Amino acid sequence: xxxxxxxxSGALSARATAASQQTSTGLPLxxxxxxxxxxxxxxxxxxxxxxxxxxxxxxxxxxxxxxxxMLPVWTLLLALLCSKAIWRKGPDWRAYAGVIALALGAHIxxxxxxxxxxxxxxxxxxxxxxxxxxxxxxxxxxxxxxAGLLASLLWRRTRIPAVAAGVALIGYVGLVQTYARxxxxxxxAGYANERGLDGATITASPRPVSPFNWTLIVDNGKxxxxxxxxxxxxxxxxxxxxxxLFERLDAPYRPLALAEWQVMPRFGNGQQAMLAKEVWTxxxxxxxxxxxxxxxxxxxxxxxxxxxxxxxxxxxVTPGRDEVPFRYGLCxxxxxxxxxxxxLEERVRQPLH
Numbered sequence: 001x002x003x004x005x006x007x008x009s010g011a012l013s014a015r016a017t018a019a020s021q022q023t024s025t026g027l028p029l030x031x032x033x034x035x036x037x038x039x040x041x042x043x044x045x046x047x048x049x050x051x052x053x054x055x056x057x058x059x060x061x062x063x064x065x066x067x068x069x070m071l072p073v074w075t076l077l078l079a080l081l082c083s084k085a086i087w088r089k090g091p092d093w094r095a096y097a098g099v100i101a102l103a104l105g106a107h108i109x110x111x112x113x114x115x116x117x118x119x120x121x122x123x124x125x126x127x128x129x130x131x132x133x134x135x136x137x138x139x140x141x142x143x144x145x146x147a148g149l150l151a152s153l154l155w156r157r158t159r160i161p162a163v164a165a166g167v168a169l170i171g172y173v174g175l176v177q178t179y180a181r182x183x184x185x186x187x188x189a190g191y192a193n194e195r196g197l198d199g200a201t202i203t204a205s206p207r208p209v210s211p212f213n214w215t216l217i218v219d220n221g222k223x224x225x226x227x228x229x230x231x232x233x234x235x236x237x238x239x240x241x242x243x244x245l246f247e248r249l250d251a252p253y254r255p256l257a258l259a260e261w262q263v264m265p266r267f268g269n270g271q272q273a274m275l276a277k278e279v280w281t282x283x284x285x286x287x288x289x290x291x292x293x294x295x296x297x298x299x300x301x302x303x304x305x306x307x308x309x310x311x312x313x314x315x316x317v318t319p320g321r322d323e324v325p326f327r328y329g330l331c332x333x334x335x336x337x338x339x340x341x342x343x344l345e346e347r348v349r350q351p352l353h
Contacts, residue, residue: 001107001110001113001136002136002137003041005110005138005141005142006040006043006106006107006110007037007040008146008149009145010036010039010041010103010106010107011034011037011149012036012145012148012166013036013040013102013103014032014035014099014102015029015032015033015036015152015162016162016163017098017099017102018032018033026091026095027090027091027095027099032099035096035099036099036102036103037103039100039104040106040107042074042078042107043104043107045065046060046063046064046066047061053352053353054342055287055353058287058326062111062116062117062118063119063122064119064122066107066108066119066120066122067120067122067123068108068120069120069121069122069123069124071101071104071105071108074100075101075104076093078096078100080093108120112131113130113131113132113133114132114135115132115135115206116130116315117132126290132204132205132206133181134173135206135207135208137208138206138211140211141172141173144172145165145169148161148164148165148166149162151165172211176211177211180212180231180232183231183256184204184214184216185203185204187216187231188202188216188217188218191216191218191227191261192218192225197218197220197225199220200219200220200221201217201218201219202216202217202218203219203294204216204217205217207319208249208250209246209249210230212231212232212253213230214228214230215229215317215318216228216259217294217314217315219294222265222266224264224266224294224314225262226264226294226314227260227262228252228253229253229254229255229256229259230254230256233254236258238251239251249319249320249321250320251320252319265297266295266297268297268300272300275300275309276297276309279329284330284338284339285328285329285338291313291326292313292326294313294314294315295311295312295313296311297309297310297311298310298311298312298327298329298343301331307331309330310328311327312327313326323345327342328340329343329349331349339351
């Protein structure tokens with residue numbers, strides 16, 4: 001989930017759990033909401049790991065700052081900061097602990113519902129858990145929160161608007177998005193059965209603009225079948241010459257009856273596949289083998305003195321988007337050692353350390 005939506009969700013949860021202008025913990029309502037807003041954004045400070053290296057970001061983003069195991073620790077530290085440094089004349093740390101824990105929990109939940117997932121048991125485990133119902137930026141999800149907060153400004157004396165928005169969020173994710181995901185997975189399973197892809201991993205990844213836009217992935221280990229669909233659309237969507245961003249992002253998702261499946265061999269074909277498999281097994285690419293769920297060869301660059309093989313994760317291939325994140329590969333000159341790079345643009349690569 002994007003950081004702004006996280007912050008707004010913290011503010012909404014703080015208002016929904018405050019019964020009056022002066023809460024039972026002794027915190028003024030405005031202070032409580034402000035704490036919820038700021039604290040719910042704080043876990044994303046782990047993006048600063050990018051300053052160390054791109055790999056640090058990959059390994060540590062949504063790690064210890066997003067962990068349920070670490071939540072009590074962060075709650076205590078932030079509560080002490082509020083009571084001992086920011087509001088010294090206010091109540092003690094216990095008055096702040098509840099709203100802080102709630103805001104941190106809202107952040108973790110907001111990332112858990114995405115397909116990227118979060119390491120809820122860090123630092124004991126680096127496994128990412130993901131419900132996979134919600135795209136990383138969901139304007140409908142954010143809009144429900146904003147509507148709840150605006151309504152709370154109009155009806156200041158009651159928490160009913162914030163509570164109603166919270167219930168609407170749960171309904172949106174638990175009913176609308178979950179049902180759409182069920183339809184997507186069911187269709188992908190039917191495709192796999194028709195083609196005898198027994199034992200294949202079937203995944204549906206949420207996509208932008210609409211909760212009904214999905215990328216279906218059927219992965220049997222050797223090749224990956226994928227299709228971009230809208231599970232409720234009945235006709236193809238065409239684009240006008242002056243189509244805006246949202247229209248361009250939405251149009252590629254086809255009705256289920258008109259789904260177009262593409263097939264990508266995991267390592268390409270022929271001689272290219274032999275070289276790609278060699279690159280894939282190299283220790284220097286271990287980080288990507290850990291991270292990627294549906295890796296496929298993106299391309300091979302072979303020159304007179306250099307060879308590179310680039311891989312991508314189909315979870316992050318989004319139609320209508322100019323760039324695909326998390327493309328990595330290895331290169332070497334002649335018989336030299338393999339070196340890891342991130343492909344930022346078609347011809348721009350960044351060394352990984």
